[in-house]
Amino acid sequence: MSVPRSAFSAARAMKHVLAIAKRPHPVGSAEHDQMRDYLIAQLRNLGLDPQIQNATGVCTRSADAGRVQNILARMPGRQSGGPAVLLVAHYDSVEAAPGAADDGAGIAAILETVRALRAGAPLLHDIIVLFTDGEEPGLLGAAAFVREHPWAKDVAMALNFEARGTTGRSLMFETGPGNLDAVRVLRTVPGVTAGSVFTTIYRTMPNDTDLSELALLGIPALNFAFGDGADRYHTSRDDIAHLNTGSLQHHGQQALALARAFANGPLPRQRTGDAVFFDLPLIGFVVYSEKWAMLLALVAAALAVVVIIRSRRESTRFGRDVVLGAAATIGAVVLSGAAAYLAGLVIALLHTIVPWGGAPAWSPVYWAAVAILSL
Known part of the structure; x- marks a missing residue:
């Protein structure tokens, strides 16, 4: 089936992967140098005038520093x-992985x-393409862009594309x-997967992506990644054979739709507070201001009273x-936690004696098994 020229096609994107x-x-x-040259050639084929930012990147989140070659183009x-x-x-990979998902899928999607x-x-406004270098050693390319590149001051909205696995839906996290x-x-x-609980939890975690450095610009931003098949992350199995083209399609559909929406909308964006948001089957994506959260909590408390x-x-x-109800509730939580913990120990023990391969912590099958057992 032919895909319109103005639509995103995972089949076309896979040629880049x-x-x-x-x-x-x-x-x-x-x-790495071959990759740099390939991306410059592809941007030129798209009618853009790419440039290389040669700089020293100094990560603000760690003691890492190094020379980088960011690739930029402006549409x-x-x-x-x-x-x-x-x-x-980012266009660099770790030493062990071909980087089909991390971050070949992000590069191809863009x-x-x-x-x-x-x-x-x-479009009404410009699109800036930034293929960062040195993300894996410590977000070095993003840091160099924020600190030194003249285009950084023009950025009014940022969309970052990453991967923590090789399959699954592209989650806005x-x-x-x-x-x-x-x-x-x-x-x-259409088809968005996101939740404010994920963003809240992520803010408390030590994990980082290029958006951690771009956050210093103080601009609105959205970060996307798919994470199923996480046992392949940063391994030799982050390859073409294991990359799900559906994940690439979901990545790209969101990239294209949001690029059009933001570039044709008002920039800079209006300043707002945070939101509570989540997606539900049949209902779709629900969004409301965080200010309503306290009111809804008070209503729920009043109904409980x-x-x-x-x-x-x-x-x-x-x-x-x-008293019996409270005791039963607390007891159920304690027992379910203990059961899940024991199940985890058993699974870890099995992994030491059975040649299954992989780490049990990464397997969704085990997550589901432990969750069901805890019930």
């Missing part, structure tokens, strides 16, 4: 030279997105500050029932 993921391409390797809009939308992925944008009507406005735009994209008062009036053994 095939070129990118032939072998590992860590910083400083000959394969002018009708109001060229002003605020722009930044599309980001290249195909730019091709589709060029095939459509001109991190945002910039004041995410209500950006998430409202995200709601207009009403139920308790009515139950007390109707039951002659209300006090005993409350």
Whole structure:
């Protein structure tokens, strides 16, 4: 089936992945230089004028530093030279992995997105493409861009594309500050998978992507990654054979839709607070201001009080029932936690004596088994 020129096609994007993921391409390797040259050639084929930012990147999150070669290109809009939308992925890999997913899929998604944008009507604002170098050693390329490149001051919205596995839906798992406005735009994209609980948890974790450095710009941002098949992450099995083209398609559909929406919308974006958001079957993507969260919690608490008062009036053994109910609830939580912990120990023990391979912590099958057992 033919895909329109202005639409995203995973089949077209996979041609880039095939070129990118032939072998590992860590910083400083000959394969890394080949990757740089390939990306510059592809950007030129798309009618852009790419440039290389040679700089020393100094990570603000660790003591890492090093020389990097970021690849940049700017696709002018009708109001060229002003605020722009930044599309980001890193083009280096770890030494062990060909990097089909991490981050060949992100690079390919952006290249195909730019091709589709060029095939459509001109956008209002510029699109800046940033293929960062040195992400794996310590976010070095992103740090260098933020600190030294003149285009950094023009960035009004950033979209970063990553991978923590080789398959699964592309989850929007991190945002910039004041995410209500950006998430409202995200709601207009079909098939979105996101949740404010994920972004809240991620903020407390030590994990980093290039967005950790881009956050210093203080701009709205959305970060995407697919993470199933995480046992292949940073291994030789992060290869073309294990990359799910459906994951690449989901990556790219969101990249294209959001690039169009933000580049044709007002830039800079309006300042807002944070949002509560989640996606539900049949209902779709739900978004509301965090300000409503306290009110909804108070309503729920009031309803609980009403139920308790009515139950007390109707039951002659209300006090005993409350104590028994609380004890049963606490006991169930403790027992389920203990059961899940013991199941984890058994699974870990089995992995030491059975040649299954892989780490049990990464297997969704085991997660499901432990969760079911804990019930």
